[in-house]
Amino acid sequence: MKVTLLGTGAAGGVPVFGCQCHICLSAKITPSLRRNPACALIELDGAAYLIDAGIMDIGERFESSFLNAIFLTHFHPDHVQGLFHIRWGSGFRIPIFCPPDKEGCADLYKNPGILDFRQLKKFEPLDIDELRVTPLPLIHSKLTYGYLFTNAGTSMAYLTDTKGLPPAVTDYLNAIVLDCLIIDTTSPPTVENRNHNNYNDTLAIHESIRPKKTVLTHISHDLDNWLNENNTSLPENMLIGRDNMMIKI
Ligand SMILES: [Zn+2]
Ligand SMILES: [Zn+2]
Ligand SMILES: [Zn+2]
Numbered sequence: 001m002k003v004t005l006l007g008t009g010a011a012g013g014v015p016v017f018g019c020q021c022h023i024c025l026s027a028k029i030t031p032s033l034r035r036n037p038a039c040a041l042i043e044l045d046g047a048a049y050l051i052d053a054g055i056m057d058i059g060e061r062f063e064s065s066f067l068n069a070i071f072l073t074h075f076h077p078d079h080v081q082g083l084f085h086i087r088w089g090s091g092f093r094i095p096i097f098c099p100p101d102k103e104g105c106a107d108l109y110k111n112p113g114i115l116d117f118r119q120l121k122k123f124e125p126l127d128i129d130e131l132r133v134t135p136l137p138l139i140h141s142k143l144t145y146g147y148l149f150t151n152a153g154t155s156m157a158y159l160t161d162t163k164g165l166p167p168a169v170t171d172y173l174n175a176i177v178l179d180c181l182i183i184d185t186t187s188p189p190t191v192e193n194r195n196h197n198n199y200n201d202t203l204a205i206h207e208s209i210r211p212k213k214t215v216l217t218h219i220s221h222d223l224d225n226w227l228n229e230n231n232t233s234l235p236e237n238m239l240i241g242r243d244n245m246m247i248k249i
Contacts, residue, residue: 044129
Protein backbone atom coordinates (compact mmCIF):
# COMPACT_ATOMS: atom_id res chain seq x y z
CA MET A 1 0.00 0.00 0.00
CA LYS A 2 1.37 3.42 -0.96
CA VAL A 3 -0.04 6.56 0.67
CA THR A 4 0.68 10.07 -0.60
CA LEU A 5 -0.34 13.00 1.57
CA LEU A 6 -1.80 15.65 -0.73
CA GLY A 7 -3.11 17.97 1.98
CA THR A 8 -1.72 18.09 5.53
CA GLY A 9 -3.11 21.46 6.61
CA ALA A 10 -5.84 22.51 9.00
CA ALA A 11 -8.94 24.22 7.59
CA GLY A 12 -7.18 27.45 6.55
CA GLY A 13 -4.14 25.68 5.09
CA VAL A 14 -0.66 27.22 5.17
CA PRO A 15 -0.06 30.05 4.40
CA VAL A 16 -3.18 31.37 6.13
CA PHE A 17 -4.78 34.16 4.10
CA GLY A 18 -3.44 37.50 5.35
CA CYS A 19 -1.23 36.03 8.09
CA GLN A 20 2.19 37.61 8.64
CA CYS A 21 3.63 34.93 10.95
CA HIS A 22 7.05 33.44 10.28
CA ILE A 23 5.71 30.16 8.86
CA CYS A 24 3.10 31.79 6.60
CA LEU A 25 5.60 34.30 5.20
CA SER A 26 8.15 31.51 4.67
CA ALA A 27 5.55 29.27 3.00
CA LYS A 28 4.84 31.97 0.41
CA ILE A 29 8.39 31.64 -0.93
CA THR A 30 9.10 27.99 -0.03
CA PRO A 31 6.52 25.66 -1.62
CA SER A 32 7.54 22.68 0.55
CA LEU A 33 6.18 24.53 3.62
CA ARG A 34 2.72 25.00 2.11
CA ARG A 35 -0.16 22.88 3.38
CA ASN A 36 -3.32 22.14 1.43
CA PRO A 37 -6.51 21.16 3.29
CA ALA A 38 -7.13 17.48 4.03
CA CYS A 39 -6.55 14.92 1.29
CA ALA A 40 -4.55 11.72 0.86
CA LEU A 41 -4.13 9.21 -1.97
CA ILE A 42 -3.94 5.45 -1.45
CA GLU A 43 -2.52 3.38 -4.29
CA LEU A 44 -2.55 -0.40 -4.57
CA ASP A 45 -1.76 -2.52 -7.60
CA GLY A 46 -4.11 -1.14 -10.23
CA ALA A 47 -6.39 0.82 -7.87
CA ALA A 48 -6.41 4.30 -6.35
CA TYR A 49 -8.56 5.91 -3.67
CA LEU A 50 -8.72 9.34 -2.11
CA ILE A 51 -9.27 9.96 1.57
CA ASP A 52 -11.06 13.30 1.88
CA ALA A 53 -11.29 15.89 -0.84
CA GLY A 54 -10.01 19.15 0.65
CA ILE A 55 -7.81 19.99 -2.36
CA MET A 56 -9.45 22.14 -5.02
CA ASP A 57 -7.82 20.67 -8.14
CA ILE A 58 -8.84 16.99 -8.08
CA GLY A 59 -10.03 17.22 -11.68
CA GLU A 60 -6.67 18.66 -12.78
CA ARG A 61 -4.57 16.08 -10.94
CA PHE A 62 -6.40 12.88 -11.86
CA GLU A 63 -7.98 11.34 -14.92
CA SER A 64 -11.62 10.42 -14.29
CA SER A 65 -10.84 6.71 -14.65
CA PHE A 66 -7.96 6.85 -12.13
CA LEU A 67 -9.93 7.06 -8.88
CA ASN A 68 -11.85 3.95 -7.79
CA ALA A 69 -13.56 5.65 -4.82
CA ILE A 70 -13.30 8.46 -2.28
CA PHE A 71 -13.57 7.97 1.48
CA LEU A 72 -14.85 11.04 3.34
CA THR A 73 -14.11 11.41 7.03
CA HIS A 74 -16.85 14.04 7.47
CA PHE A 75 -18.69 16.87 5.77
CA HIS A 76 -16.77 19.92 6.97
CA PRO A 77 -15.81 22.09 3.98
CA ASP A 78 -12.05 21.60 4.35
CA HIS A 79 -12.62 17.86 3.75
CA VAL A 80 -15.20 18.00 0.94
CA GLN A 81 -14.71 21.29 -0.91
CA GLY A 82 -12.89 19.62 -3.81
CA LEU A 83 -16.09 17.70 -4.67
CA PHE A 84 -18.11 20.79 -5.52
CA HIS A 85 -16.43 21.20 -8.89
CA ILE A 86 -15.88 17.58 -9.99
CA ARG A 87 -19.51 16.61 -9.29
CA TRP A 88 -20.40 18.16 -12.64
CA GLY A 89 -18.19 15.67 -14.49
CA SER A 90 -19.73 13.32 -17.05
CA GLY A 91 -19.65 9.72 -18.25
CA PHE A 92 -19.16 7.86 -14.97
CA ARG A 93 -20.15 7.82 -11.30
CA ILE A 94 -17.68 7.75 -8.46
CA PRO A 95 -18.48 6.01 -5.15
CA ILE A 96 -18.14 8.37 -2.18
CA PHE A 97 -18.06 6.39 1.08
CA CYS A 98 -18.97 8.50 4.10
CA PRO A 99 -20.47 8.55 7.59
CA PRO A 100 -24.31 8.56 7.84
CA ASP A 101 -24.50 12.34 8.24
CA LYS A 102 -28.07 13.49 7.51
CA GLU A 103 -27.03 17.00 6.44
CA GLY A 104 -23.88 16.49 4.39
CA CYS A 105 -22.41 19.80 3.26
CA ALA A 106 -24.36 22.58 1.48
CA ASP A 107 -26.22 21.10 -1.55
CA LEU A 108 -23.99 18.06 -2.17
CA TYR A 109 -26.80 15.57 -1.42
CA LYS A 110 -29.39 17.57 -3.36
CA ASN A 111 -27.20 17.98 -6.43
CA PRO A 112 -24.70 15.11 -6.32
CA GLY A 113 -23.96 15.03 -10.08
CA ILE A 114 -21.58 12.09 -10.61
CA LEU A 115 -21.03 11.56 -6.87
CA ASP A 116 -22.56 8.32 -5.58
CA PHE A 117 -22.78 8.76 -1.79
CA ARG A 118 -22.77 5.49 0.17
CA GLN A 119 -23.05 5.64 3.94
CA LEU A 120 -21.03 3.24 6.06
CA LYS A 121 -21.71 1.83 9.51
CA LYS A 122 -19.13 2.20 12.26
CA PHE A 123 -16.90 -0.83 12.85
CA GLU A 124 -18.49 -2.65 9.85
CA PRO A 125 -15.69 -3.43 7.36
CA LEU A 126 -16.14 -2.81 3.65
CA ASP A 127 -14.17 -4.91 1.18
CA ILE A 128 -13.47 -3.02 -2.02
CA ASP A 129 -11.12 -4.62 -4.52
CA GLU A 130 -8.14 -5.78 -2.46
CA LEU A 131 -8.69 -3.23 0.29
CA ARG A 132 -10.54 -3.73 3.57
CA VAL A 133 -11.81 -0.48 5.07
CA THR A 134 -13.19 -0.24 8.61
CA PRO A 135 -14.93 3.00 9.72
CA LEU A 136 -13.88 4.11 13.21
CA PRO A 137 -16.01 6.76 14.98
CA LEU A 138 -14.10 9.85 16.12
CA ILE A 139 -14.75 12.75 18.52
CA HIS A 140 -15.51 15.93 16.57
CA SER A 141 -18.16 18.63 16.16
CA LYS A 142 -19.68 16.78 13.17
CA LEU A 143 -20.31 13.05 12.69
CA THR A 144 -16.84 11.82 11.73
CA TYR A 145 -15.20 8.53 10.81
CA GLY A 146 -11.55 7.70 10.77
CA TYR A 147 -10.71 4.69 8.63
CA LEU A 148 -8.55 1.62 9.12
CA PHE A 149 -7.22 0.39 5.76
CA THR A 150 -5.77 -3.10 5.52
CA ASN A 151 -4.25 -4.83 2.52
CA ALA A 152 -2.01 -7.87 2.19
CA GLY A 153 -1.19 -7.99 5.89
CA THR A 154 -0.41 -4.28 6.22
CA SER A 155 -2.52 -1.65 7.96
CA MET A 156 -2.88 2.12 8.11
CA ALA A 157 -5.29 4.18 10.21
CA TYR A 158 -6.24 7.67 9.09
CA LEU A 159 -7.86 9.50 12.01
CA THR A 160 -8.93 13.08 11.47
CA ASP A 161 -10.67 15.23 12.64
CA THR A 162 -10.75 14.24 16.30
CA LYS A 163 -10.07 15.24 19.88
CA GLY A 164 -8.74 12.12 21.56
CA LEU A 165 -10.28 8.77 20.63
CA PRO A 166 -13.35 6.90 21.88
CA PRO A 167 -12.25 4.02 24.16
CA ALA A 168 -13.79 1.50 21.72
CA VAL A 169 -11.51 2.78 18.94
CA THR A 170 -8.42 2.64 21.15
CA ASP A 171 -9.35 -0.95 22.08
CA TYR A 172 -9.95 -1.85 18.42
CA LEU A 173 -6.56 -0.52 17.32
CA ASN A 174 -4.78 -2.07 20.30
CA ALA A 175 -6.01 -5.48 19.18
CA ILE A 176 -4.11 -5.30 15.86
CA VAL A 177 -0.57 -4.59 14.68
CA LEU A 178 -0.82 -1.10 13.20
CA ASP A 179 1.89 -0.23 10.69
CA CYS A 180 1.05 3.44 10.33
CA LEU A 181 -1.15 5.97 12.12
CA ILE A 182 -1.93 9.26 10.37
CA ILE A 183 -3.58 11.54 12.91
CA ASP A 184 -5.12 14.98 13.46
CA THR A 185 -2.57 17.17 15.25
CA THR A 186 -3.95 20.63 14.68
CA SER A 187 -2.46 22.62 17.54
CA PRO A 188 0.60 23.09 19.73
CA PRO A 189 0.35 21.78 23.33
CA THR A 190 -0.34 25.35 24.52
CA VAL A 191 -3.72 25.38 22.73
CA GLU A 192 -6.76 23.40 23.92
CA ASN A 193 -9.37 22.77 21.25
CA ARG A 194 -12.55 20.78 21.87
CA ASN A 195 -12.55 19.35 18.34
CA HIS A 196 -8.93 18.67 17.48
CA ASN A 197 -5.86 17.05 19.00
CA ASN A 198 -3.00 19.20 20.12
CA TYR A 199 0.55 17.83 20.10
CA ASN A 200 0.24 16.35 23.60
CA ASP A 201 -3.04 14.60 22.71
CA THR A 202 -1.27 12.98 19.75
CA LEU A 203 1.69 11.90 21.92
CA ALA A 204 -0.78 10.24 24.34
CA ILE A 205 -2.56 8.41 21.49
CA HIS A 206 0.78 7.36 19.98
CA GLU A 207 1.87 5.91 23.32
CA SER A 208 -1.43 4.16 23.93
CA ILE A 209 -1.84 2.56 20.47
CA ARG A 210 1.88 2.06 19.76
CA PRO A 211 1.81 1.99 15.95
CA LYS A 212 5.05 1.25 14.14
CA LYS A 213 4.94 4.79 12.78
CA THR A 214 2.84 7.91 13.48
CA VAL A 215 2.48 10.77 10.99
CA LEU A 216 0.99 14.11 12.04
CA THR A 217 -1.55 15.78 9.76
CA HIS A 218 -4.26 18.53 9.80
CA ILE A 219 -1.45 20.82 10.96
CA SER A 220 -2.06 24.53 11.58
CA HIS A 221 0.46 27.35 11.18
CA ASP A 222 0.37 27.58 15.01
CA LEU A 223 1.76 24.05 15.34
CA ASP A 224 4.34 24.68 12.60
CA ASN A 225 5.49 27.84 14.41
CA TRP A 226 5.67 26.02 17.74
CA LEU A 227 7.66 23.11 16.30
CA ASN A 228 10.00 25.60 14.64
CA GLU A 229 10.48 27.88 17.68
CA ASN A 230 11.00 25.05 20.16
CA ASN A 231 13.16 22.95 17.87
CA THR A 232 11.00 20.09 19.10
CA SER A 233 12.42 16.60 18.74
CA LEU A 234 9.69 14.07 18.08
CA PRO A 235 9.79 10.43 19.16
CA GLU A 236 11.91 8.34 16.80
CA ASN A 237 8.93 6.77 15.01
CA MET A 238 6.89 9.98 14.68
CA LEU A 239 6.97 12.20 11.59
CA ILE A 240 5.57 15.62 10.74
CA GLY A 241 3.39 15.14 7.67
CA ARG A 242 4.19 17.26 4.62
CA ASP A 243 2.23 17.77 1.43
CA ASN A 244 3.42 15.28 -1.23
CA MET A 245 5.05 13.03 1.40
CA MET A 246 4.88 9.42 0.23
CA ILE A 247 4.56 6.61 2.78
CA LYS A 248 5.13 2.99 1.77
CA ILE A 249 3.27 0.61 4.08
ZN1 LIG B 1 -10.72 19.60 9.24
ZN1 LIG C 1 0.50 32.21 9.95
ZN1 LIG D 1 -13.78 18.97 10.85
